[in-house]
Amino acid sequence: MAQIFPEWMNETPKMAAIGTVVLGGVASLGLWWWGSPKHTDVGYMPKQPIEYSHKLHAGTLEMDCRYCHAYVERSPHAGVPSTQTCMNCHAQVKKDSPKLAALRDSWADGKGDKSIRWVRIHKVPDFAYFDHSAHVGVGVGQNRAAIGCETCHGSIDEMDVVKQEKPLSMAWCIDCHTAPTLNLRPVDKMTTMRWLPDPAWRDQAARIAKTLDPPGNLNATRLNPAGDQITVAAAGCTGCHR
Template structure:
């Protein structure tokens, strides 16, 4: 026991505090990082709110909102094709040959139509795509629209947007939430483009469904699932339904 007189190294008293801090940190820090990542890398945070500046300041709030032009007037193919086409310049000029014919905002439209800069005649207007899906997703507009899924479900209140922005996350988890249980999102096919539709208007609902008000189904979603032959969860959540 010759060593007993040698002084042992003793941690100073304040190190007790550090141990406590490290231990608490080791527990709290991962929780903090996970919470931060969940909130920050969330599709709702990353995807929603993308609002690119368009080459022509077209306002959906004016055209679809104030003037009440139906979505399908311009996006004609939405119920027939997989892709909801942007309209050709001709569609703009249906009205704009007469209305605002000299507006500076419409210069690019006139260029494309052939009544402006002759060098740009016939060239497309370089619109920017707002709601984009990855290229391995084969989304079909016609399939959704004909099944009674409104534009509103994926695009939000476009009729109130001066400049269109992405209103929904459009990530896979978001798609699947509806694919697992589509019934609450359904409405009569001919009300798909009516962004202010409400199931509370019974007379209109009866007209849309071709039924009498007394015979309206109690559970509209379930009724439309059967009427539009919407497949069950098993098919709707199959990989091949959206990916090939």
């Protein structure tokens, strides 16, 4: 019987199998990237109800982050500024600006019906627990340190419109929880942008890391109202998944 197909056709099934594996792998990687926080969240820059410039307020005017985010040191949530906080300045400064119409309406309302609906940008999944106060106040006494605002939020003082700089993914969090020394800084430098550690602080951070449990891993503690030291975040699973 005459040969119908050329001999190279014998390799077709093998090549098809290899191609399927390669294309499947590429497709899987593509879907993983498309669904990862780095793709879906980094760069997220929603339009806010008021054109608030962090570059102006935190950069040019050098306002402390905690003036507006007043609960960051004592609450799991940093909070957003109330209308009253904004009007402390804007009752006099730019009080007739059309860009602040929503602020004036909220202030005049007085009932909360016209509260400013700020759009949240940074949010971890509902199955993960995050406590701001634990991160800006790690340890107690001489071993007290903080994670700087810019570590998670980027150079906020250079942003006219705030966007998400970091993925806030599990891997990203674990990188810090297992080696926090690189990100620890003095508490009074918490809001300082582009802060660089000096040799003395590097030594201090290394000493703080040795006091963590287990050594070198982030096991954040704070004092409760009774003055007792309590653990509020740990390197283990239960630190974030409760």
